[in-house]
Amino acid sequence: MKLQCDVEVVSRMLPSFGLKSRGRGTRAVLSIGKHPDKTSPRCHIYLVICTSKDRAGAKYKLKDNIEKFFTWFVDEGKATVRLKEPAVDICLSKADSNSLKSFLSAARLASRGDESSSLPLSTLTPVRSRDVEQPKRKLSIVSKKDYPLTSSFPSSLEQLQVSYCKLSRVDMRMLSLKALRRLDLSNNHIRRLPATIGDLGCLSELVLHNNHLEAFSEALCLSTLQQTLQLLDVSQNRLRRLPPRFSQLRHLVHLKLDDNALVCLPFHIGRLSRLRLLSAAHNQLTALPADFRRLSLENLDLFGNPFVQPGPLDxxxxxxxxxxxxxxxxxxxxxxxxxxxxxxxxxxxxxxxxxxxxxxxxxxxxxxxxxxxxxxxxxxVSHTVVLVDDMGGTxxxxxxxxxxxxxxxxxxxxxxxxxxx
Known part of the structure; x- marks a missing residue:
């Protein structure tokens, strides 16, 4: 039985010496398995904690040696195992909740001395260095030669930038990164977006600057992005229109539409009540939608659009x-x-x-x-306005x-x- 998580081993003797624990875990692999005892012909069941500094692992006997389990926050991937000898608390965090529950169940059985075949035991061997590395949260690829062709992206990624790689489509491997919060695919050759981008339930920033996009799918406007997307940058593309239900992306705060071929803005743009920064410079806008009056912005840039000033009876x-x-x-x-x-x-x-x-x-x-x-x-509608034209108009x-x-x-x-x- 193995478990990957952050571990801190805290001695209960520290307070008696006027010391405190550092309160910070280390990435580790925990295993439960048998190990021969030199003083006895029997094999005892141990809990082994392997870290990058100690890949062979520190061993703790389990039978009749667990004083208590603290599992109030097990659904959040946290738990503590209190041992009798030595007098330490093994604090676990950042674990998969289901794996953690299975691991604690196995530790409880081992503590009771259950050595039946139902107890999932592991081979107690040194772990590989990559197994105890901290999960990678951020990855930036800005060259085609660095783009992974055979290996997958780390599943723990929260920020991913892939730029200047001449991608013609969104790699489906990116769409399995469920923890992803920021996806930057700027400066590529992407023509269309798959609807499955909307399945990235944590995505708050989507940057598609300088691609070949010709349309923004209405399916994306009806996906979970309605609840998560706060920044959208589709500047320097080939968009002529945005879908009627674009205003469903009601958590948008920053919207960049510069340097496209837009002939109109979304009809119900005023429903974007959280929008604070809107940039749509250098498009083909001749007028703004009626709903535009409902916006409350901090910064607005509409420079370089061929606005037609209305006549009194037009x-x-x-x-x-x-x-x-x-x-x-x-x-x-x-x-x-x-x-x-x-x-x-x-x-x-x-x-x-x-x-x-x-x-x-x-x-x-x-x-x-x-x-x-x-x-x-x-x-x-905006506190700061970039001039609409070279004549200083607002x-x-x-x-x-x-x-x-x-x-x-x-x-x-x-x-x-x-x-x-």
Whole structure:
């Protein structure tokens, strides 16, 4: 029986000498097995603790020698075994909880003197140095010649950078790293992202700067990334649009979209309530979505976009008289917040409902509306604003929708009144 974990052996005699333990464990391999006794023909069962400094291991007899088990935090991979002789506490931490429970069960049986075949024993031999190394948390590969072709990535990785390796796709071996918090695949040739990136349940930072991405999958927006992703960098790619449900990534704090070919920002971008840094410079944006007004940012960069400053009567008229039955029903579903989904409605209709537009009157419209744009000072949504153009401007056009001609006419009258003051 073997167990890999951090171990600290604490003598209970230390306080009597006015000393304290260092309170820090060492990576070790624990084994339970038989070892011949020179003073007796019988083989006794020992607990052996092997570390990088002592690969042969320190041996502790188990039979009738365990005073107590402390297992309050065994589900967190922590436990303590108190021995009678010598008077030490063996403190275990950072262990797999299931393996730890099995190991403690075997130690309990050995302490009782059970030597039946059901007791899983190991061969007590010196361990390999790699077995007692500290788990690797961070790995950076910035050259193709250093990229592992046959060996796997350490399963303990929390940060992984693979850059300048000319990767054309995401290596599936990376997607098995369940502890991964930051994945940096910048400066490669990746064209698409597998939906299984969304299975990385701890991923909070995803950096894809300077690749060949042409789309960002909607499946990623509906994955566990909704709860974990805080930083997303897809700058210097080939993106033209982001999926309608991009706003489901509601834990985003930092979003970099620079140097793509984006013609619009996500329709419901205002739902990203935690977003504080947004950079979308050098794209093809001519106007911002209406929901943009709801953002509360610390830093905003929209420099180098071909924004078209709106004229007083510029508008797009897409009204139908009378409203179609589909439009009327869709407005009712959106206004009353009636649950819907592909199991209830056609997929296209679900997508239309996802992009429902809000009128100034508070009403909702889908396919029948009047669209115009108004100029907005970007300081209304951000503390710091990078100038929109070389002329020193901080204004940009924001789309606005109206569910009827009467609402649009009221807006024009109010706009004229403001202009006359």
């Amino acid at each position: 508008h797009t008229l897409r009204l139908s008289f009378p409203l179609t039955l589909q439009e009327t029903a869709s407005r009712a579903v959106a206004s009353l917040r009636i649950p819907y989904g592909p199991h209830l409605l056609p997929a296209q209709l679900c997508q239309d409902l996802d992009l429902a537009k809000t009128c100034d009157c508070g009403g909702v419209c889908l396919g029948s509306y009047v669209q115009t744009a108004v100029s907005m000072n970007l300081h209304q 204004h940009a056009p924001v789309l606005q929708y109206f569910c009827s001609l009467s609402c649009y006419s009221l807006f024009l009258d109010q706009d004229l009144q403001r202009g006359g003051r």
